[in-house]
Amino acid sequence: MMVFNSVSDFDKKLMTSEKTSSQFYFSRWRGGSFIYRLVGLFSPWREGSYLLQWAEPIGMVLIGLVLSLAPFVSSSLVGVLLVAGAGYWMLLTLSDRDLIGITPVHLLVLLYWGIATVAVAFSPVKAEALSGWVKLTLYLFWFALSARVLRSPSLRNWTIALYLLVSLVISVYGIRQEIFGVEQLATWNDPESELAEATRAYSYLGNPNLLAGYLLSAISLSISALWVWRTWLQKGVALTALLVNTYCLYATDSRGGWIALVGLLTVYFLLLYYWYRESLPPFWRVWLLPLVFTFFAGLLLAAITFVEPLRLRVMSIFAGREDSSNNFRMTVWAAVFEMIRDRPWLGIGPGHSAFNAIYPLYQRPNYTALSAYSIYLEHLVEMGIVGFTTFLGLLVTISYHCWQKITRLRNLNRPEGFWVIGAISAIIGMLTHGLVDTVWYRPEIQTLWWLMVALVASYYPQIDSKKSNII
Secondary structure, eight states: OOOSOOOOEEEHHHHHHHHHHHHHHHHHHHTTTTHHHHTTTTTTHHHHGGGGGGHHHHHHHHHHHHHTTTTTTTTTHHHHHHHHHHHHHHHHTTTTTOOOOOHHHHHHHHHOOOOOOOHHHOOOSHHHHHHHHHHHHHHHHHHHHHHHHHHHHHHHHHHHHHHHHHHHHHHHHHHHHHHHOOOOSSSOOOOOOTTOOOOOGGGTTTTTTHHHHHHHHHHHHHHHHHOOSHHHHHHHHHHHHHHHHHHHHHHHHHHHHHHHHHHHHHHHHHHHHHHHGGGSHHHHHHHHHHHHHHHHHHHHHHHHHOOOHHHHHHHHTTTTTGGGGHHHHHHHHHHHHHHHHHHHOOOOSSSSHHHHHHHHGTTTOOOOOSSSSSHHHHHHHHHHHHHHHHHHHHEEEEEHHHHHHHHHHHTTTTTHHHHHHHHHHHHHHHHHHHHSOOGGGGGGHHHHHHHHHHHHHTGGEEEEETEEOEE
16 A cells, blocks of 8 residues: 655644544543453464464455355355354454454444343343344444454455455346346235336345345445556446446335435535545536536436336335335334334334234234334334434444544545445445335345444544554
């Protein structure tokens, strides 16, 4: 990576201030922490271990296995890999001399886990809630391991490249389904609509909405790769991934996925504008945003007007209960609101098993559901107002953290900042999709969600004021 020999005095002061305040905060915490005393327990053994000289690359292998296999194998096998990753992270932590890389994002994640633990204790279905808590804990270990491994720029690039290549395999098969047709595994279209017999691509994931959620991160990171990767071959792979994944997402006919893509691209362009704003001529600083958004709004309007399948799917969003999918969600939401009303503070406990145990007591006849069909309502059901507030606090922390790092990396003119832009845009896309669906909780999406959060958190220890460099 390039080394910058000089940094402005402002950047030096900002980096030194951040490092000093962070050290002060954590020194107070670790002074009375029993858990912190366990860190370094196996450090003498690690110093003599040949294998752990390659600690981070081995972690990247475990991460790569999850990314490579999650779309193709059962959730049970993914769970086994997550258990292996959790064990490996604990081994590394116990063999470290210091607890490195802990960020405010980590602390909010820990608080989020703590609230989920309390929710289990007060759950009316403790056994089912405990099952969901175990799964959540594995995902958070996955986050911790990913945040550690992604601190390395080379491992970060390899991990993202692997994910984009896997997404290409997924998308190519999905596009093949769109072209040649494929058996629809469920009634995904309103049987009374003109699109009742239309094909919706689902590739290897078995569900078009799940496929759409999976592709959001790939689209966002492929845009970033166009800026970060340097060779024409790398940029060609990134451009191919962007075009193929975008078309495949369109082929899913997922209305939530389409809306999420609009949100993702809007945030990405706003951050892109912020990145280049100071280098733009005065005219473009004022008019670039209005002109670009007007152009894309016109392009979208023309597509809706002249592409009939697209128009019919978009119009169904505003059909209310006349569309069967809308009606189903609204009916489930009515029951979910009653569940929230009865247990408002800590909910029923995490996981779909707890939801499946309680929801039948509230469901309307013939409206069986496996989730709340909104990740925000799901949080309120599972962890109550306390857990939902903690989740919002985590999102605010992630956003603030992203803004700090994007600003810092922009001031240093480091293209790695586009990975942060790609991560936060993907997070916004998944949160937008989560307004009307809960594929966010599936392993294929949940691992990507925490990978994006880890990508953001991995930049926190990257600024080294002594070396005036990002390592």
